[in-house]
Amino acid sequence: MKKKYSFKEKILKITASIPKGKVMTYKEVALAAGHPKAFRAVGNVLKTNHNRQIPCHRVIRSDGSLGGYNRGRAQKKFLLKKEGFF
Numbered sequence: 001m002k003k004k005y006s007f008k009e010k011i012l013k014i015t016a017s018i019p020k021g022k023v024m025t026y027k028e029v030a031l032a033a034g035h036p037k038a039f040r041a042v043g044n045v046l047k048t049n050h051n052r053q054i055p056c057h058r059v060i061r062s063d064g065s066l067g068g069y070n071r072g073r074a075q076k077k078f079l080l081k082k083e084g085f086f
Contacts, residue, residue, distance in 0.1 A: 018058040
């Protein structure tokens with residue numbers, strides 16, 4: 001029998017699977033979790049995550065801007081540059 005994941009668990013699992021140098025939008029993460037209109041909820045889940053093994057900095061806004069990050073936008077930009085996204 002398949003384990004049923006909570007919304008939060010789905011979001012963190014999807015985010016954890018984003019490889020270095022790649023990003024997904026909040027909307028893409030919501031869609032992958034089966035909740036296409038829950039992009040704001042994705043942001044709320046990620047802003048409360050403090051597990052450094054979940055690369056929340058790899059989730060950006062649909063317009064290409066960075067969006068928020070619980071360690072600061074400057075840190076998000078630094079990490080994305082370091083990973084070769086910019």
